[in-house]
Every structure is written in C-alpha cells, then in structure tokens.
Amino acid sequence: MTLRDFAIKYGFIALLVGLIVFFTLATDGFGSPQAAVFIFQSVAITGVLALGVTATLVVGGFDLSIGSVATTAMMAAAYAMVVLEQNALVAVAICLVIGVVVGLINGFLIVYMRVPDLLATLGMMFLLVGLQRIPTEGRSIATGMTMPDGSTAEGTFSAAFLALGRHRFDFFMPNLIPVSVVVLLVLAVLIWFFLEYTRFGRMMYAVGSNPKAAELAGAPVKAYKIWAYVISGVFASIGGILLAARLGRGDIASGNNLLLDSVAAALIGFAVLGAAKPNAFGTAIGALFVGVLLQGLTMMNAPYYTQDFVKGAVLVVALVFTFALSNRGRA
Amino acid sequence: MADPVFRIADLRKSFGPTQVLGGVSLELHAGEVTVLMGANGAGKSTLVRIVSGVYTRDGGTITLDGQDFAPASPAEAIRAGVVTVHQNINDGVVVALDVATNLTLDRLNGAGAKFLFNPRRVRRQAQEVAARMGLDVDLDAEISDLSLADRQMVAIARAMAHEPKVLILDEPTSSLSSAEANRLFAVVDRLRAHGVAILYISHRMSDIRRLADRIVSLRDGRITGMFETKPLDYEGAVNAMLGQNMHRAQIAARDGDGAVFSVENLSLAAHSRPFSMKLGDGEIVAVTGLVGVGKTAFAETLFGVRRPLGGAMSLRGKPYAPRSTADAIAAGVFLVAKDRAESGIVKDFNLYENMSLPFLDRLSRFGVARRRAERAVAREAIADLGIVCRSEKDDMATLSGGNQQKTMVARWMSQPASLFILDEPFQGVDIAARRDIADKLRASAAGRATLIFVTELDEALETADRILVMSEHTVVGEHRNEDVDIDRLLAEIAGQPMRGAA
Numbered sequence: 001m002t003l004r005d006f007a008i009k010y011g012f013i014a015l016l017v018g019l020i021v022f023f024t025l026a027t028d029g030f031g032s033p034q035a036a037v038f039i040f041q042s043v044a045i046t047g048v049l050a051l052g053v054t055a056t057l058v059v060g061g062f063d064l065s066i067g068s069v070a071t072t073a074m075m076a077a078a079y080a081m082v083v084l085e086q087n088a089l090v091a092v093a094i095c096l097v098i099g100v101v102v103g104l105i106n107g108f109l110i111v112y113m114r115v116p117d118l119l120a121t122l123g124m125m126f127l128l129v130g131l132q133r134i135p136t137e138g139r140s141i142a143t144g145m146t147m148p149d150g151s152t153a154e155g156t157f158s159a160a161f162l163a164l165g166r167h168r169f170d171f172f173m174p175n176l177i178p179v180s181v182v183v184l185l186v187l188a189v190l191i192w193f194f195l196e197y198t199r200f201g202r203m204m205y206a207v208g209s210n211p212k213a214a215e216l217a218g219a220p221v222k223a224y225k226i227w228a229y230v231i232s233g234v235f236a237s238i239g240g241i242l243l244a245a246r247l248g249r250g251d252i253a254s255g256n257n258l259l260l261d262s263v264a265a266a267l268i269g270f271a272v273l274g275a276a277k278p279n280a281f282g283t284a285i286g287a288l289f290v291g292v293l294l295q296g297l298t299m300m301n302a303p304y305y306t307q308d309f310v311k312g313a314v315l316v317v318a319l320v321f322t323f324a325l326s327n328r329g330r331a
Numbered sequence: 332m333a334d335p336v337f338r339i340a341d342l343r344k345s346f347g348p349t350q351v352l353g354g355v356s357l358e359l360h361a362g363e364v365t366v367l368m369g370a371n372g373a374g375k376s377t378l379v380r381i382v383s384g385v386y387t388r389d390g391g392t393i394t395l396d397g398q399d400f401a402p403a404s405p406a407e408a409i410r411a412g413v414v415t416v417h418q419n420i421n422d423g424v425v426v427a428l429d430v431a432t433n434l435t436l437d438r439l440n441g442a443g444a445k446f447l448f449n450p451r452r453v454r455r456q457a458q459e460v461a462a463r464m465g466l467d468v469d470l471d472a473e474i475s476d477l478s479l480a481d482r483q484m485v486a487i488a489r490a491m492a493h494e495p496k497v498l499i500l501d502e503p504t505s506s507l508s509s510a511e512a513n514r515l516f517a518v519v520d521r522l523r524a525h526g527v528a529i530l531y532i533s534h535r536m537s538d539i540r541r542l543a544d545r546i547v548s549l550r551d552g553r554i555t556g557m558f559e560t561k562p563l564d565y566e567g568a569v570n571a572m573l574g575q576n577m578h579r580a581q582i583a584a585r586d587g588d589g590a591v592f593s594v595e596n597l598s599l600a601a602h603s604r605p606f607s608m609k610l611g612d613g614e615i616v617a618v619t620g621l622v623g624v625g626k627t628a629f630a631e632t633l634f635g636v637r638r639p640l641g642g643a644m645s646l647r648g649k650p651y652a653p654r655s656t657a658d659a660i661a662a663g664v665f666l667v668a669k670d671r672a673e674s675g676i677v678k679d680f681n682l683y684e685n686m687s688l689p690f691l692d693r694l695s696r697f698g699v700a701r702r703r704a705e706r707a708v709a710r711e712a713i714a715d716l717g718i719v720c721r722s723e724k725d726d727m728a729t730l731s732g733g734n735q736q737k738t739m740v741a742r743w744m745s746q747p748a749s750l751f752i753l754d755e756p757f758q759g760v761d762i763a764a765r766r767d768i769a770d771k772l773r774a775s776a777a778g779r780a781t782l783i784f785v786t787e788l789d790e791a792l793e794t795a796d797r798i799l800v801m802s803e804h805t806v807v808g809e810h811r812n813e814d815v816d817i818d819r820l821l822a823e824i825a826g827q828p829m830r831g832a833a
Contacts (some may be wrong), residue, residue: 199698213674213675217656217667220657277679
C-alpha cells in the first residue's frame with residue numbers, strides 16, 4: 001500500500017482522530033463523556049436525515065426535500081397535539097405517514113413522470129415549506145396560541161412525546177444518553193446493515209451504478225428507486241419528530257440548516273475509508289466529523305458565524321479526497 | 332474515368348497500441364455514390380472522424396481536388412468543402428431552436444458574424460438554403476416537433492448550403508422508416524446529379540442496392556474488397572466485409588432432442604414477416620445477419636425486455652410470455668446482453684458481486700446476502716472458465732475484455748437454464764477467450780436450448796449446430812452447420828430472394 005493509498009483510505013479517519021486529540025489537549029472538558037454525548041446530540045437530527053438521503057444517493061438519485069419533510073413533520077406533530085389534542089402515538093404516526101407519502105410522491109415524479117431527481121425534490125421542498133404554514137396562517141404552534149378562527153388552542157405536547165427529546169438513559173453514568181442519540185445509533189446500524197449486507201441493499205447499489213445492467217439481471221429498478229425515496233422520507237420525518245420533541249413547539253423558523261448540513265454529511269461520507277460512493281458508515285462519520293469540529297471550535301471560542309464557513313471547507317476538502325485522489329472517482 | 336475529387340491513400344490511425352486503420356486507400360469521384368461497408372469495429376467511424384476533422388491521422392495522405400487536405404477542426408473541413416452528416420441525427424440539429432435558425436446556425440459563428448441576432452436576416456438566409464435543397468419544412472416549426480427524417484433533412488440542407496464537393500453520410504437510414512428513407516434517397520440522387528462526390532456508409536442491403544455506384548468493404552482497418560463493375564457483386568461485398576474466408580474449426584453438428592423452446596408466428600416489427608422456429612435440447616443455434624436486422628430486438632423479446640407485436644412463444648410445452656426480465660429469469664430464460672460495459676458490468680462491484688447479481692436472491696438467507704456462498708460460486712466459475720484474475724475480489728476494471736466477458740457469461744451459467752441466450756458474446760473478446768467461451772457453451776449445452784446472436788459469420792460457424800439467418804426483422808434462412816452452402820448463406824444475409832427458407 002503506497003502512502004497515497006493509505007491517505008485515501010484512512011486519511012479522513014486519521015483527521016477525525018487528530019482533531020479529537022487536538023481539542024482534548026487544547027481545551028478543558030472536551031475529552032469528557034458529557035462532551036462526547038453533547039456532540040452526538042448536536043448531530044443526531046442532521047445525522048438521521050443524512051442517513052436517509054444516503055439511500056437516495058445509493059440508487060443514483062438525490063433528495064432535496066428532506067429538510068422540509070422534517071420541518072413539516074415537526075409542524076404536523078405540534079398541530080396534532082396542540083390543536084387536535086391527540087396523544088403522542090397519533091402524532092408520531094402522522095409524521096411517519098407524511099414521510100412515506102412524500103417519499104412515494106417523490107419516487108413517482110422521478111420514476112414515472114421522469115422529472116430529474118434534483119428538480120422533483122426541489123419542487124417538493126418548496127411545496128412543503130409552503131404547506132406547513134397554511135393550517136396556522138404562517139404562525140408557530142404552541143399551547144395557548146390563537147387560531148385563525150379566533151379560538152385558542154388548548155392542547156399540549158404530551159409528556160411521552162417530549163420524552164423523545166428530553167429523556168436521558170443511564171449509561172455507566174446516570175442520565176447520560178438522550179433518546180435522539182439512541183435513535184441515531186439504531187438507525188445508523190439498521191441502514192448500514194441494510195445497504196451492506198442484504199440483497200436489497202446490494203441491488204440498490206447496482207441500480208445506482210448501472211441501472212440497465214441491474215434491470216437485465218432481473219431487478220425491479222423502478223421499485224428500488226421509489227423505495228429509496230420512501231426510506232429518505234421516513235428518516236426525514238423521524239428527524240422532524242426528534243426536532244419537535246426537542247423544541248416542544250412547532251417553530252416555523254427552525255430547521256433552516258437541516259438540508260445543507262445533512263447533505264454535507266452524506267457527501268463527506270464518500271471520502272471515508274476511500275469508498276468514493278455513498279455509504280452509511282461514511283455518512284455517520286461525516287456527521288460526527290462536523291459535530292466534533294464545531295464543538296471543538298466553539299470550546300476554543302470561535303464565533304458562531306464561522307460555523308458554516310468551516311462546514312463548507314470540510315465538504316470541499318472531502319470532495320477533493322473523493323474525486324481527485326481516488327481512482328474510482330476518476331473512472 | 333476522370334480524376335477523383337477526393338483521394339485517401341494509405342491512411343493510418345492507432346489508439347495506443349491498437350491499430351484501427353492500417354493503411355486505407357479510397358477514392359471518391361464526382362457524381363458518384365461510393366458505399367463503404369464494414370462490421371462493427373472495422374474502423375468506419377474512425378475513418379469518418381479523420382476526414383471530418385475530429386481526429387488527426389497518424390500517417391497517409393488525403394487530397395481534395397489535388398490539394399493536401401488536413402483539417403484541424405470540423406469547421407475547417409466544412410469550409411474546405413467536405414461535409415459530414417453523422418449517424419446520430421440529433422447531433423446534427425439543435426432541438427431547442429426552430430428550423431430557420433438551425434438552417435443558418437453555422438453563420439452565427441466565426442469571423443464576420445454579426446453581433447446582433449436578426450430574425451429577419453436569419454429567415455431570409457434560411458429560405459435561400461431551403462429553396463436550394465427543395466426542402467419543404469415549415470421554417471417556423473420547432474425542431475422538437477419534427478420527425479427524425481425531417482430533422483435529418485434539416486441537417487443535410489444546412490450542410491449542403493456550403494456547396495460541398497464531398498458529402499459523407501454515416502449510416503443515415505439507421506433510425507428512419509422505409510418511407511422516410513425513400514425521401515433521403517431522392518435527395519441523394521439529386522446531389523449526385525449535381526456532381527457531389529458522396530461517401531455513403533451503411534450495411535443496410537436495401538440502401539446499398541438502391542444507391543451504390545461502387546462498393547468498398549472495410550474489415551479490421553483495411554480495405555478488403557472494391558466493387559466497381561455493374562452489376563455490383565453484393566455477396567462478394569458482404570463476404571469481404573465479414574471476412575468469412577478464414578480457416579475455420581470443424582464442428583460436429585448435433586441435432587437437438589425435442590423442442591425446449593418454440594416461437595409461433597412471432598412478429599418483431601411493424602411490416603416484418605412473422606416467423607416460427609423451434610429449439611431442441613442440447614442444441615446451439617446461432618442467429619446471424621447484418622447489424623440492424625432485428626437480432627437484438629429478437630433477443631430482448633425472448634428475455635421480456637420488449638413485447639412481441641404478435642405471435643406466441645412456448646417454453647417446455649407451456650406458454651411463455653414474460654412481462655419483465657424477472658419473469659424471464661424465473662422461467663429459466665437467461666440473457667447475456669450485448670455490450671457488456673453498458674448493459675452488463677456494474678463497475679462499482681467487484682468480480683464476485685458482479686457474478687452473483689441476477690441470482691442474489693438464491694444466494695441469500697432471510698434477505699441477507701451470503702458472501703461466503705457468493706465467493707464460492709465465483710471461485711468455481713473462475714476455475715471452470717479459466718478467468719485470469721488475482722482473486723474473486725478483483726475490480727472488474729482490472730480484468731481484460733475477454734475475462735470481463737467470461738465473467739458476464741459465467742454470471743448466468745451458475746444456475747441451470749432452459750433457454751440460454753447470448754447476444755454478441757464474442758464482441759471485444761480476444762481469440763483465446765472466444766474459444767474458451769465457445770467450448771464451454773458446447774460442453775455444457777445438454778439440458779437446455781442455447782441461442783447465440785452474432786454478426787460475424789465465423790463465430791456462428793465455429794460455435795453452432797444450426798445457423799439461422801435474419802434479415803428485415805425476420806428469419807430468412809436456416810442451415811445445419813455441416814457442409815454449409817456459404818453462397819446461399821451470404822445471399823440470404825445480403826437479402827437476396829430466398830429459395831426454400833425456414
């Protein structure tokens with residue numbers, strides 16, 4: 001293995017380890033379990049969305065609607081509980097249904113209406129950003145808010161739902177790991193296993209790499225593509241549930257950065273282990289990488305407005321790793 | 332005969348170590364249609380690209396009207412008077428613009444072109460161009476609303492506005508219907524009468540019969556036949572193009588047992604004659620014919636990629652009508668598709684992942700792929716077919732063309748088939764790999780019917796027990812591969828009236 005091969009394969013992981021060591025030495029408290037959990041928590045929602053979009057990248061597509069699916073799910077959860085006075089289970093179910101339906105519509109537009117993936121999901125993103133504001137005439141949803149017809153919304157976020165955002169599991173230390181981190185880890189393992197080890201995941205990669213060859217090998221190419229968008233939609237709606245539970249209200253202004261952050265994590269993932277292709281492990285590492293970097297810089301007193309610059313720089317470097325250095329990007 | 336307008340002498344071109352043109356000499360005369368015939372990979376496209384200024388030549392001379400001709404770009408070739416209409420019609424027109432703009436497109440560039448786009452001037456110029464060619468297409472129409480034939484007419488009309496001395500038509504009828512082709516022929520006749528020297532590249536026999544004044548056959552980068560005296564020797568030209576005169580391996584032709592697979596009055600294209608055939612157990616049948624006669628359409632119909640226009644198929648006595656490739660595979664009908672890079676290899680996958688692709692469900696347990704089983708299957712195939720590689724985990728890109736093709740064939744041989752179809756299995760494959768694949772097919776033929784589609788006659792004669800000839804989307808001849816009447820076979824390929832065919 002030449003130095004170059006080594007750099008391509010382990011460069012990004014080495015960089016991540018290096019960063020962790022650097023921040024641990026340079027700051028007080030970066031190396032603590034609490035700080036680690038905080039990093040995981042800060043990337044949990046982004047990470048869940050990124051894992052979903054990875055599925056669409058695998059079949060050679062793209063999903064720009066994930067951010068707005070998440071915020072729509074958040075608004076829907078708030079609406080269900082605050083205005084319709086439903087319980088947590090109903091709210092969660094509504095969110096998941098939204099994810100499935102949006103995924104199916106995206107898939108239908110792309111596969112049967114032949115709208116290019118970027119354009120179809122861009123359109124869906126716009127549509128959802130608007131749709132989520134219609135029921136409340138553009139206002140955020142919280143208990144006691146005034147409805148368009150003049151009445152007051154009496155419902156509240158149920159305790160069970162809020163627990164999704166606030167409960168912490170004991171793990172060696174009491175009250176250490178938040179639910180969102182557990183959700184992230186479980187979904188990451190699930191999608192990783194699905195893509196790497198099941199025949200369905202393998203066929204999705206085949207569809208993304210050479211759809212004609214996949215079809216001639218008997219794969220239902222259209223169905224696989226649609227499924228990928230459904231996975232992406234469902235993951236995004238789970239992200240939305242976590243967001244609603246964390247905020248405890250339906251905040252119209254939140255979730256602005258979700259799309260770009262999660263797409264960045266998935267694309268950074270291309271560079272991890274020299275994969276040069278979308279992969280769940282890489283996506284998770286990509287999300288963590290951004291989290292570690294931002295947390296470390298924050299603890300070193302870097303101002304908040306430098307964050308996007310840092311993320312962008314990491315993404316550009318990762319893309320150079322993927323496309324310029326690896327042989328696969330060149331082929 | 333007068334001096335040729337255009338003379339190519341000893342033209343050479345190589346890409347890396349591969350020699351594509353090995354000394355081609357060709358002359359074109361004013362007011363004559365010279366047909367250039369050649370199979371895939373013979374070097375036709377390379378020749379066209381050199382003459383039209385896309386590639387530069389490695390050696391040889393080209394003269395136009397006695398002057399040296401060495402265009403550095405397509406624009407220069409056109410200015411010098413050598414105009415090429417390329418095979419892909421949509422490369423010749425800009426679909427987003429209207430007819431008038433398309434007809435005058437080349438006047439929008441270069442020195443002397445006006446800065447402002449003046450629709451009235453464009454229209455006036457377009458009218459001139461259209462009138463000169465007798466083109467009756469609405470100048471205001473959008474290209475996207477025109478048929479392919481009309482688009483091609485627009486492309487040719489624009490080309491002719493330069494009053495070229497030499498016109499090169501690269502397989503111009505490959506996507507036209509016969510009525511549309513007749514309009515093209517009328518235009519070619521008109522240009523011939525105007526004294527243009529035309530190089531017409533095609534392997535459609537009906538075109539060639541209709542237009543050719545001379546025929547030149549190209550094979551493996553060399554001119555292998557030149558036919559100038561009328562009546563033209565069409566079979567001789569096909570023979571020279573396919574190069575059938577090589578020595579060939581002897582085959583002990585076998586007869587199939589019973590009928591594993593049969594088709595009844597199958598119709599592949601509108602206006603094509605329906606045909607029937609039977610395939611027996613253990614038999615290898617080759618279907619041969621020129622490019623574009625419907626071989627791939629036939630293969631894809633059998634594999635469920637497309638539906639027949641009429642007729643019925645039956646497999647092992649049961650009706651067979653696959654609605655998808657998955658249906659076909661489930662019924663035991665497998666296809667090794669032609670052009671492995673485009674429709675076979677998944678380049679992100681390594682060797683064993685490529686091999687297990689169609690049968691991954693059979694190699695999985697509860698949906699989880701069993702890599703150990705996949706790798707065992709691949710190792711077996713590597714030993715069986717003699718695939719040269721380091722291990723079953725190799726990247727496909729590291730394998731030679733022959734070994735890639737062996738992998739594609741092995742992919743489908745790991746499971747028993749009832750009907751095994753191979754479309755151009757020897758394309759881009761060296762001679763040793765070709766032998767290996769053919770031997771393996773013959774050795775494993777029992778228990779299934781095997782159907783191979785090949786353009787090269789040698790490949791059919793080397794591999795098959797029986798040879799069917801296709802022409803115009805139907806089967807026109809049948810030969811047992813034993814003392815084959817080569818003359819009759821070539822006549823059938825060339826589309827002659829047949830005597831007692833299937």
